[in-house]
Amino acid sequence: MDxxxxxxxxxxxxxxxxxxxxxxxxxxxxxxPTYSGCPATDAIQDDIRDAVSEFESNFxxxxxxxxxxxxxxxxDAAREKMRQHGIAPPDGNSxxxxxxLGKERHISCPRxxxxxxxxxSAFGSTACKAHFQCESxxxxxxHFKCI
Amino acid sequence: xxxxxxxxxxRLGDDALILxxxxxxxxxxxxxxxxxxxxxxxxxxxxxxxxxxxxxAAEREGKGRDEDSLAYFxxxxxxxxxxxVELPNGDFGDTIMxxxxxxxxxxxxxxxxxxxxxDMEVAAIAAKAVxxxxxxxxxxxxWVIRLGDGTEESHQRIQNSLDRLWPYTAEFFIEDAVSxxxxxxxxxxxxxxxxxxxxxxxxRILEEATLVAPEKSxxxxxxxxxxxxxxxxxxxAEMQVLPRTYPGAQW
Numbered sequence: 546m547d548x549x550x551x552x553x554x555x556x557x558x559x560x561x562x563x564x565x566x567x568x569x570x571x572x573x574x575x576x577x578p579t580y581s582g583c584p585a586t587d588a589i590q591d592d593i594r595d596a597v598s599e600f601e602s603n604f605x606x607x608x609x610x611x612x613x614x615x616x617x618x619x620x621d622a623a624r625e626k627m628r629q630h631g632i633a634p635p636d637g638n639s640x641x642x643x644x645x646l647g648k649e650r651h652i653s654c655p656r657x658x659x660x661x662x663x664x665x666s667a668f669g670s671t672a673c674k675a676h677f678q679c680e681s682x683x684x685x686x687x688h689f690k691c692i
Numbered sequence: 693x694x695x696x697x698x699x700x701x702x703r704l705g706d707d708a709l710i711l712x713x714x715x716x717x718x719x720x721x722x723x724x725x726x727x728x729x730x731x732x733x734x735x736x737x738x739x740x741x742x743x744x745x746x747x748x749a750a751e752r753e754g755k756g757r758d759e760d761s762l763a764y765f766x767x768x769x770x771x772x773x774x775x776x777v778e779l780p781n782g783d784f785g786d787t788i789m790x791x792x793x794x795x796x797x798x799x800x801x802x803x804x805x806x807x808x809x810x811d812m813e814v815a816a817i818a819a820k821a822v823x824x825x826x827x828x829x830x831x832x833x834x835w836v837i838r839l840g841d842g843t844e845e846s847h848q849r850i851q852n853s854l855d856r857l858w859p860y861t862a863e864f865f866i867e868d869a870v871s872x873x874x875x876x877x878x879x880x881x882x883x884x885x886x887x888x889x890x891x892x893x894x895x896r897i898l899e900e901a902t903l904v905a906p907e908k909s910x911x912x913x914x915x916x917x918x919x920x921x922x923x924x925x926x927x928x929a930e931m932q933v934l935p936r937t938y939p940g941a942q943w
Contacts (some may be wrong), residue, residue: 581740581824613819652881
């Protein structure tokens with residue numbers, strides 16, 4: 546589970562990249578962090594160790610930086626869960642031309658689905674989110690940024 | 693004598709670490725809640741980048757040091773950050789202009805590293821950082837434009853910030869034995885190659901902000917070889933006091 550998004554698992558977020566055995570027959574769990582400075586990364590590693598050590602002692606967690614994590618890896622089920630929890634999921638893919646060209650993207654409100662929303666701040670409650678407000682229902686909401 | 697590779701990685705890590713520490717000073721003091729959160733978020737991204745580069749520098753060095761020993765147990769003369777990032781925050785305009793000048797440089801440097809570095813780990817950290825810095829660069833540029841093209845007072849104040857900080861930007865692109873040898877082996881880009889694109893990017897932002905870069909200004913440098921302003925020592929004193937007072941402390 547992600548400690549900041551406790552309704553999502555780290556596999557749904559695409560953070561677990563796989564599991565392999567090294568030359569010493571130790572299981573290696575490959576984990577890719579979302580943001581470089583995300584404080585949840587340490588907590589997630591601890592949680593993995595706690596969970597896995599219940600049935601296996603010969604393992605380690607390895608951080609893998611390449612390829613870099615992208616919101617494209619978040620699966621559809623997770624995107625729907627974000628909506629249900631009032632977070633607008635990342636739209637489209639990370640190569641979003643509108644953003645690269647400096648245009649504002651249209652993020653629909655997770656509450657009323659209105660497309661009339663505005664960005665309050667590109668930096669929200671956690672490193673991965675931006676702060677938006679719906680102009681139809683006035684609900685303030687988080688948007689999971691596209692990276 | 694440190695290896696060139698070690699010094700090159702320290703420079704990347706130190707730029708991010710020292711600017712993260714400076715931006716962290718805004719936490720709880722931002723001019724508006726959104727801006728307070730934004731500056732803290734940017735600081736957090738930079739801290740993450742610093743940790744990745746300092747960890748790599750320590751691993752490659754192989755002397756038993758780690759990210760913490762590099763951050764907390766080096767003296768001012770051993771830090772290799774550019775002088776710009778250690779300067780005091782000043783007012784919000786000074787902070788955001790410093791950020792804009794640095795973000796545009798960082799974006800070009802990380803983009804070049806991710807595309808060209810022969811070192812896969814360096815390229816991977818840079819590729820991650822590009823995605824983050826793109827948001828920072830957009831944010832700081834929008835503020836510079838808003839303040840420059842804003843009221844008479846905001847225009848004058850951000851122009852003053854630009855005039856004060858501009859002399860520190862030439863240091864980004866000064867080559868020395870370290871940068872030249874790292875460029876020669878394809879580990880890091882030639883800094884001079886980034887200067888033209890940086891100038892063009894800044895010109896576009898400043899033009900829209902109705903600001904003018906000083907035509908003649910001196911050059912302030914020395915950070916890459918450990919010759920810093922007096923401001924860095926005070927910053928380090930605050931950053932390092934806890935681990936130096938209680939080495940190995942955990943909570």
